[in-house]
Amino acid sequence: MIKTHKLSIGYSHGSIVSRIEVELRSGEFTVVVGPNASGKTTFLKTLAGLLKPVAGTVFLGEDDVKSLSARSRARRVGLVLTGRPEVTGMLVEEVVALGRYPWTGPVHILTTQDKQAVQQAMAKTGITHLHGRKISELSDGQFQRVMIARALAQQPKILILDEPTTHLDTPSRVEIMMLLRRLAHDENMTVVASTHELELAFRFADKLLLISDNQVKSFEDPEELINDETFYKAFGFNRKLSFSPLTLTAEFRDSSAHGKPIVFVIAGGGSGAKTYRKLLKKGIKVVTGVLHENDIDHHIATMLGLEAISEKPFQDISEGTLVKAVEKMLSCDAVIYTSPPIGENNKRNLELLQRAIQSNKPVYTAHEIERHGLNIIKHELSIQLTA
C-alpha cells in the first residue's frame, strides 16, 4: 500500500505538484494519466523513493520511505522506467537475477531460494522460454517483460512503472497492461503505472489518477474522470476533439465540411459509422437519420458532430419525426442507404427511402459506394450543384 500525506513533488528549484493526498491499495491496478510534462514521472519516482519529496511524506505500508535504507526499500518497491538502455552481452536470466540484488550477499551468489524467485518472476511474466537469449536481441515488448520480471525478482509488494507501453506495438501494449492488472489482482500487489494513452488507461485501470494543473485527482472509474472539468482542459480537448465516455475513444469533429455538398445517410445499428467517416474524410457534410437515441450509430454521429434526426429509445418512429427527416433529406444533395437492420421500431426508415426515390434524389447504397468509391457520388453532386 502507498499513501501520501501533504506531498509536494518537484525538483530543488520548486514543486510541480503540491498537496497530494492519495491512497493506493494492494490488489489494485492504478494508472496515472496526465498531459506531457505534468509531473507523472516525477510523481512515480518520488513514490519509489528515488526523488526526495519537496514537502510531505510518502508512506510505504506503515513506514516513511525516507526512513528506509536502499536495500529494504528495494525489497518493497520494484521500479520499471521508460526507454531501453543499451546493454549488450547480458542474458535474460542474468538480468532477471540482478533483481535479487537486495537479497544477496556482497558477491551476489544466488541461493536455491534466489534461483526460485528468478524462475517465478520469469514464469509470471511469460519469458521463461527466453531465459538464455541476449537482451539486445529481444523485441521491445519482450524487453519490457524482462524489466518487469527483474523488478518482480526483488519480491516487492509494490510495483511502479513509468510509461511501460511507450514504443510498443498494439498487441504488446495490451499484453503488458493485462499482465500488470493480473499482478495486482492475482498476486495482491499494489501496481501503479503511468501512460499518456487514455484509451489504454481507461480500459485496464481499477483506479485513475489525473495529474494536471498542479494537482492530483483520484477517480474510481473512467466516466467520472471524463466528466470532470479538469480532464478536458488538461488534454486540450475542445469542440473539435472530444472523448466519449461510452466507447472510451477520442473522436475528431471536422468542421471544414460546412458549406460543402450535403449527403443524407439512412442508417442504424452500426451500419452507418463507416460511411460517416468516409464522407467526412472527403469533406462532405453529413446528416443522418432516423436513429434511435440508444443506437450505436446515433452515438457515433453525435461524437463526430453530425446532425442526426432521432427518436426516443425503443419507440416506433413517430409521424412528426418522419416528416422532419423527409424535410431534411429533401434539402440534401444525395442520399445513401446503408441497409440498416430493420425491425418494428425503425421500419419507417423504409418509407424515408421510398420518398427519396420518388422525389428523384440520387440514391446510393453503401454497398455501391464500397465498390465504386466516392467518385460516383462526387460526379453526381457536381452535376447537381452546377445545374
Added chain:
Amino acid sequence: MRLGAFPLLISLLLVSFFSSLILGSIRYPVYTILMHVLGLDHDFSLLNVIVDIRLVRTVAAVLTGASLGVAGCILQSLFRNPLADPFVLGISSGSTLVIAVALVLGTGFGIMQAYDPYSLYIAGSLGALLTSLVVIGLSSVTRTAIGLVLAGVVLGYLNAGVTTLIITMSDVETMRAFSFWTLGSFSAAKKNIVEPVLPFMLAGFVASFLAAKPLNALAFGEEIASSMGVWIRGARVLAVAASSSVVAAATVIAGPVGFIGLAAPHIARLTAKTVDNRFIIPLSGLAGSTLAVTSDIIARNIVAPLDLPITAITSIFGAPIVLFLLMRRGLLR
C-alpha cells in the same frame, strides 16, 4: 559464460611469465633457469643475478598489468563506455603529475627521499583520485561515449604538459629520478618499490572484486540500480577508490602505461562470453598481466640490448582495438 576462460588465461600468463625469464639478450639453458627460479639451485653466479633482475621485472609487469586490466574493467563499467581506461581518461597521467609535484616539493624542502615508495604511492593515488573525480564531473557534462574519451585525452595531455613543465623547472637530481616515470617501462622496477606497494595493490584488488555486484546493477542506469538497492554514492566511491588504488600502484612501479587497461577487459569478455563483472574483473587482471609481460618481452628483445618504452609496444596492439571498437559501435559516423 564459458568457465574455461580461467584456465586458458592462467596458462597463457604462466607461459608468458616463464618466457620472460628465459628470453633476454644473454641466453641460458631453460633447465638451469627453471632450477634457479624454483629455488633448487643456490649457486651465486652472474646467471642468478640476471635471472633475479628478470624475475623482479616480470613480477612488476604481472602486477602492473593486472592493476591496469582491473582498473580498465571498473572504469568501462562505471562510465558504461567501452573505450574507458586509466590511460585514455588521463587518470594514469594525473597520478604521474602528483608524483612529480611530490618529488619536486618533497625533495626540494627535504621532507621526502626521492625513492620513498610510500610517499610516491600516496602521491600517486591522490593524483588518480583527483583525476577520476574530474572525469566523473566531465562525464555528467558530455553524456556521449566519444565525448568522455575526448575529454579524457585532453585531460591526459594537460596533465602530461604540466608534469613536463614542473620537472623541467626542477633540479637535475629530481629530473633524473623522475625521468623513467614519464616513459612507462619496467626497466627500473626494483624490489624495494614493488614490495611496499604490494599490500595497497592487493587491497585494491579486493575492493575491485567487491565493486563487481553494484557495477553489474549499474548497467541499466543509476535510477534502476538505486531501485534495486544499490547505494549509488557508496558504489561510486568504492569503484573510484578501488581503481585509483591499483592505478597508483601501477604508476609507481612502471609510470603511465597505455592500452593494457583498455584491451584486457575486452579480451576477458570475448574469452568468457559474459559481461558479468564478478568474472570479468579477475579475468581482466589475468589478461592485463599477460599483455604486460608479453609486451615487456617484446620491448626488451626486439632491438636488444635496447629497452623500448612499454607504451610503444602496447600502442601497436591497442590502437587497432580502439579503432575496431569505434567502428563496430558506429561511433565514427
